[in-house]
Amino acid sequence: MRISLIGFGKMGQEIYKIAEREKIIVSSIIDPHHQKATCSGITHQSLKNTDVAIDFTHPDTILENIEKAAKEKVNLVIGTTGWLDILPKVEKIVKKNHIGLIYGSNFSIGVHxxxxxxxEASKKFNLFPQYDIFGHEFHHNKKADSPSGTAQKSAQIILKNIKRKKTLQTNILNRPPKPNELHFTSTRGGYIPGTHSIYFDSEADTLEITHQARSRAGFALGAIQCAKWIKGKTGLYTIEDYIKELFN
Incomplete structure (x- = not known):
């Protein structure tokens, strides 16, 4: 399989290392700002002989990147987050160009x-109103979006299963949170790859569920696995579709 890397930041470099280990050919590295890039932009030449392009760039450029890759009939793995407001436009592009695209807020198997x-924990704690629920996530100081896509997905799981929590609140509060609010906060600083914690807290005790990424290797491996999976497919998929097939 041949892949192109759109963006050669920390994630792109990690994917490159995993690809080498997995004997996958990296046919191009597309990045206008990195000296090791083989191409500065997405063109016919830069995507020639590419089966799947993997994009970890920025939400501001994602629509243009998808349009250009789709024009070249190249399937895509989108690891960039913070762009789901344009999902209907992306769906039209995928359908019009008969390509395959898989996206997700997190490509780590551990996160899933x-x-x-x-x-399962949320379903259980729904039965015990003495427990309050809240969350916090940490990421490095270069992450462009807040809260993270992983935090938002975690919050939706809680809101679906904890009936006393009705709304998500991610802002700094200058007041006590309302009983029906799920308060999920974020910190951006240092070099943290990503840590997400959920707390079920009562006067008597606290139960904490945490996923802590030690490096970007887990995300990179997941992106490579999704690239193998999306090769030759058409349609719009989420990483949950891949995970569901994996667990089945």
Whole structure:
């Protein structure tokens, strides 16, 4: 399989290392700002002989990147977050150009296991109103979006299963949170790859569920696995579609 890397920041470099280990050919590295890039932009030449392009760039450029890759009939793995407001436009591009695209807020298998545990825990704690629920996430100081896509997905799992929590509140509060608010906060600083914690807290005790990424290797491996999976497919998929097939 041949892949192109759109963006050669920390994630792109990690994917490159995993690709080498997996004997996957990196046919091009597309980045206008990195000296090791083979191309500065997405063109016919830069995507020639590419089966799947993997994009970890920025939400401001994602629509243009998808349009250009789709024009070249190249399937895509989108690891960039913070762009789901344009999902209907992306769906039209995918359908019009008959390509395959898989996207997700997190490509770590461990995070998906974390979400499954959170789903079951939330159902149980829904029965015990003495427990309050809240969350916090940490990421490095270069992350462009806040809260993270992983935090938002975690919050949706809680809101679906904890009936006393009705709304998500991610802002700094200058007041006590309302009983029906799920307060999920964020910190951006240092070099943290990503840590997400959910707390079920009562006067008597606290139960904490945490996923802590030690490096970007887990995300990179997941992106490579999704690239193998999306090769030759058409349609719009989420990483949950891949995970569901994996667990089945």
């Amino acid at each position: 296991l974390f979400w499954q545990i959170l789903e």
